[in-house]
Amino acid sequence: MTFSELKLTRQFLNAIEDAGYSVPSPIQIKAIPPLRSGQDVIGIAQTGTGKTAAFLLPMLQTLKYAQHHEPRALVLAPTKELAIQIHNEAIKFASYTDLRILALYGGIGPKTQIEQLNQGCDLIICTPGRFIELYSHGHISTKRIKHLVLDEADRMMDMGFMPQLRQVQEIIPNKRQNMLFSATFPPRVERLADEFLLWPTRIEVTPQSTPVATVRQMKLELPNQRTKIAFIEWWIEHHLQDKRLLIFARKKEEAENLARYLQRSFDFEIRTIHSNKAQNSRINAMEDFRSGLVQVLVSTDVASRGIDVPETEMVINASVPRDPHEYVHRIGRTGRAFRNGTALTLNDPAERYALERIESLVGEPLEEITAPESLEDFETPRHERQIQAREIDRELRKRDPNYKGAFHEKKKKKSSKGKSVRSTGKTRK
Numbered sequence: 001m002t003f004s005e006l007k008l009t010r011q012f013l014n015a016i017e018d019a020g021y022s023v024p025s026p027i028q029i030k031a032i033p034p035l036r037s038g039q040d041v042i043g044i045a046q047t048g049t050g051k052t053a054a055f056l057l058p059m060l061q062t063l064k065y066a067q068h069h070e071p072r073a074l075v076l077a078p079t080k081e082l083a084i085q086i087h088n089e090a091i092k093f094a095s096y097t098d099l100r101i102l103a104l105y106g107g108i109g110p111k112t113q114i115e116q117l118n119q120g121c122d123l124i125i126c127t128p129g130r131f132i133e134l135y136s137h138g139h140i141s142t143k144r145i146k147h148l149v150l151d152e153a154d155r156m157m158d159m160g161f162m163p164q165l166r167q168v169q170e171i172i173p174n175k176r177q178n179m180l181f182s183a184t185f186p187p188r189v190e191r192l193a194d195e196f197l198l199w200p201t202r203i204e205v206t207p208q209s210t211p212v213a214t215v216r217q218m219k220l221e222l223p224n225q226r227t228k229i230a231f232i233e234w235w236i237e238h239h240l241q242d243k244r245l246l247i248f249a250r251k252k253e254e255a256e257n258l259a260r261y262l263q264r265s266f267d268f269e270i271r272t273i274h275s276n277k278a279q280n281s282r283i284n285a286m287e288d289f290r291s292g293l294v295q296v297l298v299s300t301d302v303a304s305r306g307i308d309v310p311e312t313e314m315v316i317n318a319s320v321p322r323d324p325h326e327y328v329h330r331i332g333r334t335g336r337a338f339r340n341g342t343a344l345t346l347n348d349p350a351e352r353y354a355l356e357r358i359e360s361l362v363g364e365p366l367e368e369i370t371a372p373e374s375l376e377d378f379e380t381p382r383h384e385r386q387i388q389a390r391e392i393d394r395e396l397r398k399r400d401p402n403y404k405g406a407f408h409e410k411k412k413k414k415s416s417k418g419k420s421v422r423s424t425g426k427t428r429k
């Protein structure tokens with residue numbers, strides 16, 4: 001199958017050629033024909049499958065050329081980073097047209113965005129909050145909107161955007177084409193689809209929540225945070241070379257600490273990206289990671305959605321995400337664009353349970369690796385031991401409501417787990 005068989009016009013075929021795409025991806029093959037014929041479509045696809053081009057190409061082809069002052073199509077995305085990424089793709093595909101495409105998002109003052117809107121546009125790519133804000137101040141007219149895309153719908157629901165999405169539904173014309181893309185399809189996304197779409201064609205490119213097949217997934221159990229950092233240092237020293245490494249932490253503080261520790265050992269810059277960072281610094285970090293100026297980026301889940309750097313060869317999870325779907329999103333940052341990637345998850349004894357949930361979602365155990373001989377085993381500090389014990393306790397109580405979690409029991413469990421960590425974690429004589 002070729003792009004021209006998908007009945008895309010010359011302008012877009014040229015842009016696709018410039019982008020270096022040789023053949024359409026499965027989601028593009030399945031989604032472009034129904035979208036071109038004006039149908040509503042639900043696409044269950046992770047990032048990395050080519051879903052952005054799947055919805056942008058037929059939409060841009062329908063919009064054709066600059067017309068009217070008001071936007072005719074709206075793409076809603078959960079984060080600024082994703083909005084920017086979709087905007088970049090749209091600009092790329094529309095380069096042989098005069099279509100006017102805007103990205104609108106929060107975190108910066110609306111002045112420039114209002115000025116851009118005043119000059120007229122055909123497509124806007126927007127975060128839900130900023131869209132409602134600009135609309136309610138009279139800066140966006142919705143009367144000509146004929147195409148609506150909800151991208152990463154599961155993430156929008158996770159981030160609590162339902163009220164804004166309902167508002168959008170109320171203010172845009174009823175007669176329109178709808179597209180919903182989501183990596184996962186839990187019941188609340190299904191309800192959202194019911195509210196927004198009419199007789200949609202459902203397209204699924206991978207079984208629900210199955211990570212991209214091109215990612216090698218590994219795990220390594222280490223006793224504590226300090227040892228995890230030592231391992232990451234070792235990995236960077238021995239394996240980074242010219243690769244790009246994306247490290248995930250669960251919380252902002254953890255991301256900052258990790259970056260600070262690592263920075264002490266290396267003379268190249270290690271950048272962090274999380275929700276406390278100013279908009280500009282997040283965008284710069286991403287751009288520099290993309291260009292290769294920054295090779296190691298530490299991110300939290302919130303910031304992870306918009307990271308689109310197909311050259312990311314390695315993802316290290318410095319801690320295990322508690323929501324297994326988040327794992328799928330995280331590792332979707334590597335192995336993108338039909339390249340091979342590696343994802344390594346570092347877990348402490350308390351994170352075993354969360355890891356088990358991930359393995360059952362993914363459908364198979366992650367490949368277990370051993371730590372290098374030279375890795376120093378740091379003592380688990382008392383405070384961290386307590387946090388781990390509490391989490392183990394919580395997990396055991398979840399499994400067995402009668403479990404009392406008596407202190408001596410906890411202690412026994414902890415020390416036995418500690419031992420098994422060392423024996424599975426390393427191959428020492």
Ligand code: AMP
Binds near residue numbers: 020021022050337
């Ligand atoms: P997405 O799933 O939309 O986030 O796309 C992931 C990456 O794949 C992006 O960097 C796209 O530019 C790239 N991509 C999309 N479609 C193709 C294709 N047909 N051939 C090669 N790369 C593609």
